[in-house]
Amino acid sequence: MIAWWIAIPLLGVPLVALWPNRMLWRILALLQLGVGLWMVSAYQVRAPLEVTYNLATLFFSAPWWGFPTPQGWSSRYQIQLLFGTDGLALWVGLAISLVYLVLSLWPSFPLRQPRYQLVALQSLVGFTLWTVFSYDLLTFYVGFEAVLIPMYYLILTLGPTGEGARKAALEFLLYTLVGSVPMLAGILYGASEISRLHGVPFSTNLYSWLKYPLPPETQVWVYGSFVLAFWVKLGLFPLHGWVTSLYQHVPLEGVVLSSAILTKLGGLGWIRIVGAFPHGHFTWAPYLGGMAVFSLLGAGLAAYFQKNLRAWLAYGTISHLSLVAVGISATTAPGISGAGWFLVSHALIAAAHLLVVAALLERTGTADIAALGGLARPMPQLTALWVLVALAAVGLPGLAQFPAELLVLTGSYSSLTLQRIVFVGTLASLVVSAAYTLPVLRRVLFGPERQTATDLAPAESLPLWALGLGLIGTGLITAPFLVEIQRSTTPVVQAILFQVLGIR
Numbered sequence: 001m002i003a004w005w006i007a008i009p010l011l012g013v014p015l016v017a018l019w020p021n022r023m024l025w026r027i028l029a030l031l032q033l034g035v036g037l038w039m040v041s042a043y044q045v046r047a048p049l050e051v052t053y054n055l056a057t058l059f060f061s062a063p064w065w066g067f068p069t070p071q072g073w074s075s076r077y078q079i080q081l082l083f084g085t086d087g088l089a090l091w092v093g094l095a096i097s098l099v100y101l102v103l104s105l106w107p108s109f110p111l112r113q114p115r116y117q118l119v120a121l122q123s124l125v126g127f128t129l130w131t132v133f134s135y136d137l138l139t140f141y142v143g144f145e146a147v148l149i150p151m152y153y154l155i156l157t158l159g160p161t162g163e164g165a166r167k168a169a170l171e172f173l174l175y176t177l178v179g180s181v182p183m184l185a186g187i188l189y190g191a192s193e194i195s196r197l198h199g200v201p202f203s204t205n206l207y208s209w210l211k212y213p214l215p216p217e218t219q220v221w222v223y224g225s226f227v228l229a230f231w232v233k234l235g236l237f238p239l240h241g242w243v244t245s246l247y248q249h250v251p252l253e254g255v256v257l258s259s260a261i262l263t264k265l266g267g268l269g270w271i272r273i274v275g276a277f278p279h280g281h282f283t284w285a286p287y288l289g290g291m292a293v294f295s296l297l298g299a300g301l302a303a304y305f306q307k308n309l310r311a312w313l314a315y316g317t318i319s320h321l322s323l324v325a326v327g328i329s330a331t332t333a334p335g336i337s338g339a340g341w342f343l344v345s346h347a348l349i350a351a352a353h354l355l356v357v358a359a360l361l362e363r364t365g366t367a368d369i370a371a372l373g374g375l376a377r378p379m380p381q382l383t384a385l386w387v388l389v390a391l392a393a394v395g396l397p398g399l400a401q402f403p404a405e406l407l408v409l410t411g412s413y414s415s416l417t418l419q420r421i422v423f424v425g426t427l428a429s430l431v432v433s434a435a436y437t438l439p440v441l442r443r444v445l446f447g448p449e450r451q452t453a454t455d456l457a458p459a460e461s462l463p464l465w466a467l468g469l470g471l472i473g474t475g476l477i478t479a480p481f482l483v484e485i486q487r488s489t490t491p492v493v494q495a496i497l498f499q500v501l502g503i504r
Contacts, residue, residue: 001042002083002133003060005035005093009126016118022104022111025118029104032125033097043090043484051487054207056084056135078203082136087484088271088340092264093132095347098470099260100125102351102463108362109253110158117157120150124257131265137187138204140269141180144229147262148176154257155250164249168242172258175242179232186225190214209276213499216279223280226273227288233266234321237295247314252358259317260351267324267343271336274328275492278499285329285417292325293425300432309357309367312440319433320346320393326426327408330418331497333490335411338404340485345392345400345474352389352467356382359460360444363453369440374449381456383445385464390441392471394434399475403482405430416501 012028042058050057062081085093103109103121111117124147131143155169187204195202198212214222235243247255274281296319303315320342327339359382360375361367376383392399412423456464474481497503 086488219280223277289329296322338407342404373447
């Protein structure tokens with residue numbers, strides 16, 4: 001079943017190559033979301049029995065590297081295609097599938113080279129799901145890197161060709177490659193050390209790493225190699241240069257692919273592997289938490305002073321995603337659960353926010369905040385959607401992001417790895433978030449009327465309202481989602497605290 005969720009977009013690659021049209025794209029996206037919902041129902045049955053002991057369920061595995069023997073497939077290298085789902089991966093995968101469906105329905109998505117761009121889109125979402133559900137570290141790395149190729153091509157071709165697009169594509173590729181190559185070295189070295197120290201086959205299976213932990217001093221730098229890759233993928237300070245370039249030079253519909261989809265691989269991968277490095281995490285967490293708060297507040301203040309909507313969105317995204325790093329660094333059950341929930345809520349918020357502003361820029365022809373004003377009267381639907389998404393982004397109670405922020409705050413307050421100043425900075429960031437978000441809405445929507453524009457068409461408003469209802473629904477009915485996330489994250493935190501501090 002889990003293999004089908006991954007395979008549908010990849011099997012769609014030859015289909016869209018032969019018949020490159022939007023309707024086929026939409027059918028494949030809808031089918032992908034349908035399989036995801038089927039997975040949710042199956043997970044509800046299996047999870048109470050299996051996840052408590054195994055962290056994940058609904059596994060699909062196949063040998064990747066080995067040779068046949070009379071006893072079966074054997075190798076001194078235990079590297080396999082191992083896919084499974086936990087509560088967090090399930091909701092992240094479902095959010096990604098919903099965002100992808102909305103993109104397929106967006107009427108002005110810029111398909112300038114339909115055949116090749118649709119192939120790239122299908123490949124990107126297929127390898128994204130591959131990475132989301134990978135429980136073999138080498139398999140995870142393959143997916144983590146494979147998404148770079150289609151995204152690089154899409155950055156170059158979605159917008160007008162020019163120096164800006166080439167610069168954004170090159171920075172995206174170089175930042176992510178430089179960040180993730182050390183992770184490959186960490187995977188290979190860690191697997192060889194586990195094999196040497198414990199006398200087991202060379203294995204990149206995450207469960208082997210959890211069962212046979214590396215020595216504390218080795219954990220420190222191997223864990224650091226993973227965190228570097230995830231920090232770059234999240235786009236946090238000081239490794240955020242590719243984010244601002246992307247927002248500046250790529251159509252915002254294309255930025256959705258990065259902000260709402262690809263960044264989630266950084267947070268999800270970090271949460272998944274942290275249990276294999278308890279001592280390494282305790283060593284790095286105080287420094288990572290401090291850097292995350294600096295990124296949180298610094299990017300928020302930078303957003304406040306921006307005069308361009310694209311730059312404003314870029315720095316706002318960096319600030320918001322920094323909360324994920326704060327939650328993970330807290331090393332508490334609420335903190336890591338809040339970071340996981342933030343990945344889900346941010347996927348919906350980022351997609352809706354970017355598409356609303358993209359529609360605005362298309363109609364007005366400018367991203368200059370000072371040139372816009374009084375658009376609430378001619379554009380009531382866009383105004384209602386933008387206000388809803390903005391209030392969700394600042395953490396209004398009753399909307400999707402509020403539970404995540406509350407859990408991260410609770411986790412940072414009770415953390416054994418972070419100083420109290422991190423909690424104070426995280427709390428202050430909520431004020432900063434409102435300070436840079438609400439004035440822009442006031443100027444653009446409710447200020448003196450400087451421009452007029454037509455409101456959203458039904459083909460645009462319906463997909464956006466689907467995301468908006470998701471923000472409201474997950475904000476009001478949070479327990480079913482958080483229960484499944486906590487089922488997967490709480491045992492990891494308990495194992496880390498027990499191994500390092502002896503706390504049960």
